[in-house]
Amino acid sequence: MTTTTPPANPTSADAFDTPLVGIIMGSQSDLKIMTAAAELLRQFGVSYEITLVSPHRTPHRLVEYGETARKRGLRVIIAGGGGAAHLPGMVAAFTTLPVIGVPINSTTSIRGLDSVLSMLQMPSGVPVATVAIDGAANAAVLATQMLALSNARLADALEKYRTSLKDKVMRTIEELRKGGFSDD
Ligand code: RP5
Numbered sequence: 001m002t003t004t005t006p007p008a009n010p011t012s013a014d015a016f017d018t019p020l021v022g023i024i025m026g027s028q029s030d031l032k033i034m035t036a037a038a039e040l041l042r043q044f045g046v047s048y049e050i051t052l053v054s055p056h057r058t059p060h061r062l063v064e065y066g067e068t069a070r071k072r073g074l075r076v077i078i079a080g081g082g083g084a085a086h087l088p089g090m091v092a093a094f095t096t097l098p099v100i101g102v103p104i105n106s107t108t109s110i111r112g113l114d115s116v117l118s119m120l121q122m123p124s125g126v127p128v129a130t131v132a133i134d135g136a137a138n139a140a141v142l143a144t145q146m147l148a149l150s151n152a153r154l155a156d157a158l159e160k161y162r163t164s165l166k167d168k169v170m171r172t173i174e175e176l177r178k179g180g181f182s183d184d
Pocket of ligand 1: 024025026027029030078081082083084085104106107108
């Protein structure tokens with residue numbers, strides 16, 4: 001399985017060794033959305049790989065990816081697709097790893113609605129944890145939350161991330177106050 005690993009920029013000893021998260025997508029055109037997941041995983045110091053796996057154009061590659069994912073050390077898969085978005089559901093059929101689906105509002109998609117519905121409406125026993133349309137960043141947060149169940153460093157990184165979100169809102173509130181606005 002040929003994949004692309006991120007450039008070495010480790011933030012801790014366990015970063016960027018064996019990939020723990022596999023980011024896959026159906027087309028190169030999905031990359032502009034899916035890079036948000038890669039960027040956030042890099043910030044958290046989570047090792048990942050990123051590659052294309054098209055359920056329609058490279059179906060055998062999809063089977064191989066799903067069947068070998070756990071053996072290769074992956075713990076979570078983030079799968080993005082637009083239009084007829086079969087990738088997350090089909091890769092979930094070939095692995096028992098958790099699969100997080102990112103519906104993409106691609107040019108072939110009906111505003112992402114077709115993609116989100118195909119990911120949400122999985123049959124009983126084969127779930128895809130579906131995030132918002134184009135919500136690749138949340139897929140990375142969710143994957144990190146799963147890994148943080150058994151990793152104190154990642155739990156700490158998530159706490160800091162939440163604090164940074166709160167601080168950003170508080171800074172905006174302060175700026176609005178200074179501008180004569182009130183948050184009351
Ligand atoms: C899906 O079809 C891909 O996930 C992509 O979102 C969409 C369009 O693919 P391209 O025609 O741009 O390659 O399979």
